[in-house]
Amino acid sequence: MKERFNLILSGVGGQGLITLGRLIGRACILAGRNVTIAEVHGMSQRGGSVVVHVRIGEGESPIIPSGAAHHIIAMEILEAGRTARYANKDTVMVVNDLILPPPLVKYPSREVVVESLRSKIGKFYLYNAEEVSKEITGSPISSNIALLGFSLSVNPLFEELIKKADIERAIEDMFKGKSAELNKEILHRSYEAGRSRLGG
Amino acid sequence: MHPVLARKGETVLLMGNEAIARGALEAGICLAAAYPGTPSTEIVETLAEVAQYTKTYVEWSVNEKVAFETAYAAAISGVRSLTAMKHVGLNVAADILMSSAYAGVKAGFVIISADDPGHHSSQNEQDNRWYGFISHIPVIEPSSAREAYFYVKEAFKLSERYGHPVILRSTTRISHTRQPILLEEDIPIEKACKGSFERVIERWVLVPGHARKLKSKLMEIWRKIQMETSEPFVKIINPGMKTVVIASGIAYSHVSEVLNLTGLDDKITVVKVNMPVPLPRKPIEEVLSTAEKVLVVEELDPIVEDQVKRISLEIGSTSKIFGKEYVPLNDELSVQAVYDAICKFLGSCSPQRWESIGDIKTDPPIPPRPPVLCPGCPHRSSYYILKTSLNRAGFRNVIYTGDIGCYTLGYQKPFETQMTSFEMGGAIGIGHGLSKVVDELVIAIVGDSTFYHAGIPGVVNLVFNKGRAIPVVLDNSVTAMTGHQPHPGSGYTATGEATAKILPEDVLKAVGFETYVINPLRVKESVATLQKALEEFKKGKNIAIVSRARCALEVMRDARRSRVVLPVYRVDPEKCTACQACVNLAACPALVVDPNTRKPVIVEDLCAGCGLCASICPYKAIQVSNTPSSEWEKLW
Ligand code: SF4
Ligand code: SF4
DSSP: OOOOEEEEEEEETTSSHHHHHHHHHHHHHHTTOOEEEEEEEOSSSSSSEEEEEEEESSOOOOOOOTTOEEEEEESSHHHHHHGGGGEEEEEEEEEESOOOOOTTSOOOOHHHHHHHHHHHOSEEEEEOHHHHHHHHHSSGGGHHHHHHHHHHHHOHHHHHHSOHHHHHHHHHHHSOHHHHHHHHHHHHHHHHHHHHHHTO | OOGGGOOTTOEEEEEHHHHHHHHHHHTTOOEEEEOOOTTTTHHHHHHHHTHHHHTOEEEEOSSHHHHHHHHHHHHHTTOOEEEEEEHHHHHHTHHHHHHHHHHOOSSOEEEEEEEOTTOSSSSOOOOTHHHHHHHTOOEEOOSSHHHHHHHHHHHHHHHHHHTOOEEEEEEHHHHTEEEEEEOOSOOOSSOOOOOOOOOOHHHHOOOHHHHHHHHHHHHHHHHHHHHHOBTBTEEEESTTOSEEEEEETHHHHHHHHHHHHHTOTTTSEEEEESOOBTOOHHHHHHHHHHOSEEEEEOSSSOHHHHHHHHHHHHHTOOOEEESTTTSOSSSOOOHHHHHHHHHHHHTOSOSOOSOOOOOOOOSSOOOOOOOOOOTTOHHHHHHHHHHHHHHHTTOOSOEEEOOSSGGGGGGSTTTOOOOOOOSTTHHHHHHHHHHHHOSSOEEEEEEHHHIIIIIHHHHHHHHHTTOOOEEEEEEOSSBTTTTOBOOTTTSBOTTOOBOOOOOHHHHHHHHTOEEEEEOTTOHHHHHHHHHHHHHHHHTTOOEEEEEEOOOHHHHHHHHHHHTOOOOOEEEOTTTOOOOOHHHHHHOOTTEEEOTTTOOEEEOTTTOOOOOHHHHHOTTOOEEEOSOOOTTGGGGO
């Protein structure tokens, strides 16, 4: 068994992580890949930390060991900091440029967390996914797809497993009519943004 | 179309719970009943969604015991059925579980116990495989979501072969993992949905004389299951080696990955166990006859390990058997934990395989993010109203007993209105007991769904035995925490049919409480009502409170669908004095404090328009910033 591709999705409950996991899962089926997607979240509906473990390739065990992630998508900056332990020196990390502090607590600033991650993770990208989502759909609701599009273009190992076209088809399967079109546009724009960030 | 309805030969992405639902449908069930509880909920939720197409009767019962009874009744009259619950739910249904093993079934009957190793959403992590021993009901344990689909069908076959109930034990990591599943069969169009009840009194009536005979028969079945079962419940991979790893359920998936990664797979015999209780005897004997050392890997308690040791003793094997020396007794297993265990067992490989960059250090550190009440959650307002009115009525050091639901989050600051939380309905019984022994006022807070589930006997007892606790029902007319399943106060059933609406205040009134119903969106008015109610309580009356407003998530969803514009609030920085009262008293996640000005800002995308912060602000700095639809309040 080759080692599976380990992808961590993290963020705050309600940000669309579960949907993102399902979308990647659907794309994996279309790409003919085996996958396990484990949702790790706490008790309530919203507001807690959520981590989704996506493992692409043969194997059944659902949880990614600390240090074994090939790629991390974080939908919020503090949660990105929290998932650092899944990263090793080769991990690619894509973080939504958004900070949502939990109520009534002290928290480090955006700059402090970002700097600390940047210094430890070789391939670290901050991306303003809300901006793209809001521009195209009028709401931040599709930030998850924007982060996926961006991730795919900045991580060749990831793109080797699923192609942008697989994700487009998965979007068509999971969303209807206009919403499918808008999401595909977000995917495309964010993918291009990743390309230009790579400088290619 | 729901993926669970896909045709044979298709590969669909299903979560473990959906896979169980699909497997059960293929097995031909015609009835399913459950009470929602994480991680089991999506099993019956899925069945309810497709009930119309699969012609299956599906219900959300008021608790697990009733759900079990409903499903069991079908099975004893020849209709295949399923009941599902979280591990602690099986405690509620334990009574009928025991009896069902005595009387057996006429058609396949599977009880799904979704356990929660790691306490992701539960008060404990009990290992429900023990229930198999107490009740003498076999326990099937799949190793993955994909296998859950396969083994639920095997469970039905086993159940029919022996006319006996079967427990399928899933765990959070199986229930909530999605995998592509290649569908092996179609859902049958024709199935037995009409039962017939045979009046065999000595079977269904467990008086001692009948039960004694049934127990002997039960022991016979139990022995047979032990002796006659092997594949697919136990599989021996790479037989004949001196070193053996036995792994049950999900532990097998971790073991298989570790052996692959370390290249040890051809040097070790692996025994994959999918029926940990009772452990099929013959394959284990076979392995023990040549093994030198054995490691048993399983999550939580040493259930397989103890049986292996016992079989080894009985056949006089000299193999050395290890288990919990190396494998943790608590928490979930993982590739990492199993990797460490196998390394120690073999005394070889080095324990650090994956090199993490470690946690990052920041100042201040990244704060934990426990789940919080959603923006706009009516419980937030209810708690604020309760505390304010109790304070005004002169009650100090109030004790709040609590229960299970979203509102349990009220244990957090600033509310601290949940000081106990043991089990469903516990708020009321504990509240009653405390009221007998303490001087402070006791407020027993229970959600609507929990009230129907196990709160009603408690309120009857409270009045009957003259307890002085005040029951408060936080009523959002739905089982919100598990994803909005209907209950007797919702007015509709699992499959969306309109039905009677049984209101908590009517039950409370019938039991003997003077009941006050408030709307938590109207803060001032509610405080006034409660002050009046508390005066009555001081005079010796039994009072109860129902605080009613819908779950904010449902309101926001309905607003989106019907294009009703809800109010959105904004802090006027001119008027705001940065006093922090709104933040400290409401603790709403939509209120974010600007680190420079210390003035709060409302995140517009999160605000649900409940208006609690506005009613708290002493400077009237928080106001509606848009033009809401005139009928917006009706949605709550
Ligand atoms: S899901 Fe509904 S009831 Fe639960 S915390 Fe959120 S708004 Fe409140
Ligand atoms: S309560 Fe009013 S004045 Fe005080 S911080 Fe909040 S908005 Fe500003």
